[in-house]
Amino acid sequence: MSNIIDGKAFAEGLRRRLATQIAGLKEKHGFIPGLAVVLVGEDPASKVYVRNKAQQTVEVGMASFEHKLPATTAQAELLALVKRLNEDKSVNGILVQLPLPKQIDPQAVLDAIDPAKDVDGFHVVNAGRLATGGQALVPCTPLGCLMLLKDRLGDLSGKRAVVLGRSNIVGKPMAQLLLGESCTVTIAHSKTRDLAGECRRAEILVAAVGRPEMVRGDWVAPGATVIDVGINRITGPDGKGKLVGDVAFAEAAKHAGAITPVPGGVGPMTIAVLLQNTVTAACRQHGIAI
Numbered sequence: 001m002s003n004i005i006d007g008k009a010f011a012e013g014l015r016r017r018l019a020t021q022i023a024g025l026k027e028k029h030g031f032i033p034g035l036a037v038v039l040v041g042e043d044p045a046s047k048v049y050v051r052n053k054a055q056q057t058v059e060v061g062m063a064s065f066e067h068k069l070p071a072t073t074a075q076a077e078l079l080a081l082v083k084r085l086n087e088d089k090s091v092n093g094i095l096v097q098l099p100l101p102k103q104i105d106p107q108a109v110l111d112a113i114d115p116a117k118d119v120d121g122f123h124v125v126n127a128g129r130l131a132t133g134g135q136a137l138v139p140c141t142p143l144g145c146l147m148l149l150k151d152r153l154g155d156l157s158g159k160r161a162v163v164l165g166r167s168n169i170v171g172k173p174m175a176q177l178l179l180g181e182s183c184t185v186t187i188a189h190s191k192t193r194d195l196a197g198e199c200r201r202a203e204i205l206v207a208a209v210g211r212p213e214m215v216r217g218d219w220v221a222p223g224a225t226v227i228d229v230g231i232n233r234i235t236g237p238d239g240k241g242k243l244v245g246d247v248a249f250a251e252a253a254k255h256a257g258a259i260t261p262v263p264g265g266v267g268p269m270t271i272a273v274l275l276q277n278t279v280t281a282a283c284r285q286h287g288i289a290i
């Protein structure tokens with residue numbers, strides 16, 4: 001087995017399984033799940049992600065509702081849209097694309113989303129349920145990382161895991177999920193003393209700091225599994241733009257037992273899990289056990 005973890009292929013498989021499940025829901029229960037994605041403003045990267053999300057939503061057989069608002073949208077207008085989507089029975093999942101323009105407080109918007117429709121898992125109720133072992137909707141990126149880890153390693157119980165980064169959207173929920181799998185979890189960050197040394201102790205290393213190629217080869221223990229959540233657009237030596245992770249891939253791959261590439265690793269999993277979360281949310285809303 002190659003030591004490269006193919007997130008793109010895993011995500012394709014997951015979407016195929018979801019498509020079958022969705023066809024079954026339509027046949028047996030007479031509905032298809034619906035996902036609403038809200039984009040405020042014109043951020044070019046966000047536009048690409050939103051287009052990909054909408055396309056993949058339709059490909060697996062779900063309904064996609066796209067809402068594009070101008071960058072000047074007032075917070076009250078966005079909250080009014082969220083309220084309408086909360087009340088709309090054909091909408092089972094709601095995602096408001098981040099980042100939002102500066103006149104809008106992102107947490108106010110995220111907390112206005114019905115927790116049952118919060119397919120990003122960013123609502124404080126879902127964060128609380130994840131932390132206390134309840135029935136949460138779990139943030140897509142960390143859940144995707146966990147799926148890749150379990151697929152590679154099987155049981156994670158007792159493993160030493162280091163999560164580099166403490167954001168609400170990746171680092172903290174990732175640590176909760178690993179703890180839930182009975183790993184011994186360390187959350188390391190910019191203030192951590194001897195960051196390289198902490199990382200070197202990890203059997204599982206998840207990098208989510210948003211700093212291009214910060215994790216060097218000698219930070220990786222022999223045989224460790226490395227999950228690179230970073231997506232950084234940099235200018236390469238040839239002057240062209242390219243995508244790199246938070247891990248110096250070529251160096252780290254020499255030490256790692258398994259490692260995710262960028263692109264083609266965690267990124268595609270994020271969208272596939274978003275679709276899965278929408279199916280999960282739809283089934284719970286219809287009282288269907290899955």
Ligand SMILES: Nc1nc(=O)c2c([nH]1)NC[C@@H]1CN(c3ccc(C(=O)N[C@@H](CCC(=O)O)C(=O)O)cc3)C=[N+]21
Nearest residue numbers: 049095096097098099120263264265266267268270271
């Ligand atoms: N409310 C909200 N939820 C999100 O989940 C969310 C968001 N806002 N804002 C932006 C980030 C970013 N994000 C990505 C999704 C897919 C890829 C992805 O598919 N990446 C591919 C290709 C990337 C490329 O070529 O540009 C890869 O890594 O192979 C990347 C990044 C979701 N986000």
